[in-house]
Amino acid sequence: MHWQPKPGTTLSTQILAEACQCVETLGGQKDGRWRSVLTFYRPMQRDANVPVEHPRDFLGLSLQEQPAKYYFILRSNRMVVEADASIQVVMEKLQSYKARVILNFEGFQYKLGDFQVRVGKCVPSTSEALRGIMMEIEYIPLSSIEKSRQVLEEFFDIWQETISKKSLPGHFMHIDSNFGDYGLRDLYTSQHTAVQYATCMAQLIAAVRA
Amino acid sequence: MECVVQGIIETQHVDALEILLEGLCGIPKEQVRIHELCLKSGPNLGVVPSEVHLLCDLVQPMPSWTVRHVGGAMRGAGADQMSVLVRTVVDSKVSHNVLRFFYCLGYKLDHEMLKAGFAFSFNRGAQITVSVTSVHKMPRLHATEDAIPITPNINMVEITAPATAENYNEVVIAISSFSEYLAPLLHLSKPGASAGIVPTASAAAASLMSNSAGKPV
Numbered sequence: 001m002h003w004q005p006k007p008g009t010t011l012s013t014q015i016l017a018e019a020c021q022c023v024e025t026l027g028g029q030k031d032g033r034w035r036s037v038l039t040f041y042r043p044m045q046r047d048a049n050v051p052v053e054h055p056r057d058f059l060g061l062s063l064q065e066q067p068a069k070y071y072f073i074l075r076s077n078r079m080v081v082e083a084d085a086s087i088q089v090v091m092e093k094l095q096s097y098k099a100r101v102i103l104n105f106e107g108f109q110y111k112l113g114d115f116q117v118r119v120g121k122c123v124p125s126t127s128e129a130l131r132g133i134m135m136e137i138e139y140i141p142l143s144s145i146e147k148s149r150q151v152l153e154e155f156f157d158i159w160q161e162t163i164s165k166k167s168l169p170g171h172f173m174h175i176d177s178n179f180g181d182y183g184l185r186d187l188y189t190s191q192h193t194a195v196q197y198a199t200c201m202a203q204l205i206a207a208v209r210a
Numbered sequence: 211m212e213c214v215v216q217g218i219i220e221t222q223h224v225d226a227l228e229i230l231l232e233g234l235c236g237i238p239k240e241q242v243r244i245h246e247l248c249l250k251s252g253p254n255l256g257v258v259p260s261e262v263h264l265l266c267d268l269v270q271p272m273p274s275w276t277v278r279h280v281g282g283a284m285r286g287a288g289a290d291q292m293s294v295l296v297r298t299v300v301d302s303k304v305s306h307n308v309l310r311f312f313y314c315l316g317y318k319l320d321h322e323m324l325k326a327g328f329a330f331s332f333n334r335g336a337q338i339t340v341s342v343t344s345v346h347k348m349p350r351l352h353a354t355e356d357a358i359p360i361t362p363n364i365n366m367v368e369i370t371a372p373a374t375a376e377n378y379n380e381v382v383i384a385i386s387s388f389s390e391y392l393a394p395l396l397h398l399s400k401p402g403a404s405a406g407i408v409p410t411a412s413a414a415a416a417s418l419m420s421n422s423a424g425k426p427v
Contacts, residue, residue, distance in 0.1 A: 044257050045254050050253075050254045054315055074311070079307060081307060083303065083305070084301075093279045093281060093300060096317075191305075
């Protein structure tokens with residue numbers, strides 16, 4: 001989920017602090033830090049004027065819970081690729097795509113009964129400028145997306161009710177990712193998480209532009 | 211980084227080489243069946259043209275994919291004097307949609323082949339792998355089942371071992387010493403500098419085969 005600010009308002013770390021407080025109000029216990037790194041890869045062209053067939057960009061993602069893996073997401077082709085972390089070295093050596101923008105997702109992880117909740121900010125690697133606020137909710141006992149849908153929806157409702165009491169300028173929004181388009185099944189994997197990051201990123205970019 | 215030497219052997223002597231390797235390594239052989247696709251960057255993509263290899267291991271019931279980037283060989287007077295090539299190699303295991311991924315990025319298939327044979331992996335001063343394979347071409351795109359040997363009478367032998375910038379000298383020594391055991395059957399040299407087949411191969415193979423035939427099972 002990403003934070004959708006009200007039109008005309010700006011993001012602030014205060015929202016993040018309030019969101020963390022809300023998780024604690026619900027009984028969430030801090031369970032360490034949360035950090036993921038999202039990279040925008042852009043093609044390196046020999047001649048910028050020649051039209052190209054390849055995508056304008058694609059995403060690379062490293063997840064805290066899968067330190068040995070790396071994920072690529074091509075939204076235009078509805079594709080997610082899982083690879084060993086060494087694929088980043090391969091990409092560097094090929095010199096065909098360059099890591100242009102690197103965004104860090106940093107925050108805290110909470111244990112809340114059977115749920116794992118993560119709240120954090122999205123900041124570029126080169127500055128402290130706040131680009132977005134993100135939340136991740138995982139229902140640990142189930143891996144089936146369909147079976148866990150109801151329980152997650154109920155959690156989401158409680159969450160919205162709790163955070164709305166803070167009268168913050170905006171709200172958390174969840175956009176469903178169409179996993180089927182990516183060839184992913186009902187059993188939740190880190191590839192599903194990667195697709196969700198891409199969906200969320202598109203929303204964050206749209207929110208910044210709006 | 212890896213250290214590598216290659217050589218060729220006549221197919222008729224492969225059985226003898228297998229007996230020799232089995233004796234030297236003391237472990238059973240592993241089957242090798244690798245579908246290798248070489249992709250090159252399309253026009254205008256990348257600062258320089260680039261090449262990437264996709265390897266599909268067909269031995270397992272569920273084929274597994276690896277992306278391999280083979281970098282340049284180590285240069286300099288020291289490297290020239292070595293009988294083993296030291297080069298950078300980066301491998302990454304990937305999901306099965308990797309071919310589509312590279313096509314989407316603007317890479318094109320340059321050629322593909324099937325390497326079928328066997329290998330021995332063991333530790334002898336370094337983690338050495340000796341592979342003996344016959345290189346096949348495909349009559350149709352990706353038709354690995356119908357692959358035909360390119361040189362039916364010749365097999366390729368490759369000895370590789372992973373290395374680091376700190377230990378490659380020791381790995382080179384380990385590969386060179388092991389190569390000497392195989393010298394009666396084949397010459398091993400840096401890739402691209404094939405020394406051909408050795409004249410003593412037939413006699414050495416005959417001797418190995420007769421010794422093996424006399425062994426109690």
